[in-house]
Amino acid sequence: MSVWIFKILEKVKVLCLTLAFLWGSASMAFATATPTATPTVTPVNVLSWAQYRFNNDNSGFNQHLDNPYLTPKWQASLGQPNVSYSSPAVVLDLGLLGQPDDPAIGIQGAETDTNTGILCVGTTQGKLLALRTLDGTQLWSYQTQGEIYSSPAFLREGSNSRIYFGSTDGLLRALNIKGALMWQYQTSGAILSSPTEGMINQTTDVVIVGSDDGTVYCFPALPPSGQSTTPIWTASLGSPIMGKPALSDDRASVYVGTENSGLYWLNSTTGAVEGHLAVNGPIRTSPTLQVDTEPIANPPTYIYFAAGSTFYMTENTDGVLTILSSTNIGTNIFETPC
Numbered sequence: 001m002s003v004w005i006f007k008i009l010e011k012v013k014v015l016c017l018t019l020a021f022l023w024g025s026a027s028m029a030f031a032t033a034t035p036t037a038t039p040t041v042t043p044v045n046v047l048s049w050a051q052y053r054f055n056n057d058n059s060g061f062n063q064h065l066d067n068p069y070l071t072p073k074w075q076a077s078l079g080q081p082n083v084s085y086s087s088p089a090v091v092l093d094l095g096l097l098g099q100p101d102d103p104a105i106g107i108q109g110a111e112t113d114t115n116t117g118i119l120c121v122g123t124t125q126g127k128l129l130a131l132r133t134l135d136g137t138q139l140w141s142y143q144t145q146g147e148i149y150s151s152p153a154f155l156r157e158g159s160n161s162r163i164y165f166g167s168t169d170g171l172l173r174a175l176n177i178k179g180a181l182m183w184q185y186q187t188s189g190a191i192l193s194s195p196t197e198g199m200i201n202q203t204t205d206v207v208i209v210g211s212d213d214g215t216v217y218c219f220p221a222l223p224p225s226g227q228s229t230t231p232i233w234t235a236s237l238g239s240p241i242m243g244k245p246a247l248s249d250d251r252a253s254v255y256v257g258t259e260n261s262g263l264y265w266l267n268s269t270t271g272a273v274e275g276h277l278a279v280n281g282p283i284r285t286s287p288t289l290q291v292d293t294e295p296i297a298n299p300p301t302y303i304y305f306a307a308g309s310t311f312y313m314t315e316n317t318d319g320v321l322t323i324l325s326s327t328n329i330g331t332n333i334f335e336t337p338c
Helices: 003-029
Strands: 089-091 118-122 127-132 138-143 153-155 162-166 171-175 181-186 196-200 204-210 215-220 233-236 253-257 262-267 273-278 288-291 301-307 310-317 320-328
Touching: 089 153, 118 162, 127 162, 153 196, 153 204, 162 204, 171 204, 215 253, 253 301, 262 301, 262 310, 273 320
Parallel strands: none
Antiparallel strands: 089 118, 118 127, 127 138, 153 162, 162 171, 171 181, 196 204, 204 215, 215 233, 253 262, 262 273, 288 301, 301 310, 310 320
8 A cells, every 4th residue: 555645635624624623723712702692502522523524424514613714723743753634523522631521511611620521633753642632731542553644533422432543553443532552453454544433223332443454444443441352343345445434313324435446235244245336446435425405215325535647426226336427637645525
């Protein structure tokens, strides 16, 4: 796998997520800017950006971030020779140093030393850094044996909250909010894919991630005990996976692209391949999902993704994957559509 390709992709997505975070910070900062009116306060938990591309659909869009003013809140040096191609994940509904508030409530009032969120980001020196959203002060760091291009994902479960991320050492790790290792799993290839944290079967919190070994892994987010876990299922697709898997709104399907020019549709409960679509070019980005909002039975799911230099719009209707349109722009595409 060519790491330089991944670095280009990550530079773009770091910029996108940084702008979104500053947008959110500006929204909160300007919420009380007009003294003559009672401000409308958006619950801070919906302002969190807890995983790459914001949600399981990989939409990259948070409708609550609606303030047009972008103002830098702080900047923090990662320290030489650290470089970050990982997009940060931001959670504003956790208290300082592992003292979470109720995840449904979030930070109360203005951020303070004891009332702040957490930003996590990985570096090419193999460190996952945790910073305070209040001022960028480093809370802790966790050292891996590889480089981190994978963007972290948060599970917000009060005192059981977790941070998941991959590394080129092939390990998927789960840390608690204080940075302590809770469990890890060794795959047979580097993990450049960013994990998706979501729910299947309406009751089971899971973490889904791809590996350079050509396998998609689905893990229980909170295994019963110990510092190791086994996958709920695996799906061997035979080619490296760089993008973040997309989990459908009904939590029944997982979509993921591979280096060998294939889009795969997996059953989220078993990992079985439900469908496959061959395209022209390697898929190195994450698919974005959209469900038809028309009040009809079995509405189609639209899947947007890039393969090589071609952008595809496809749909899943009644269990059949179909290409609706494709556009070749003449140069390789490294960004996920939104």
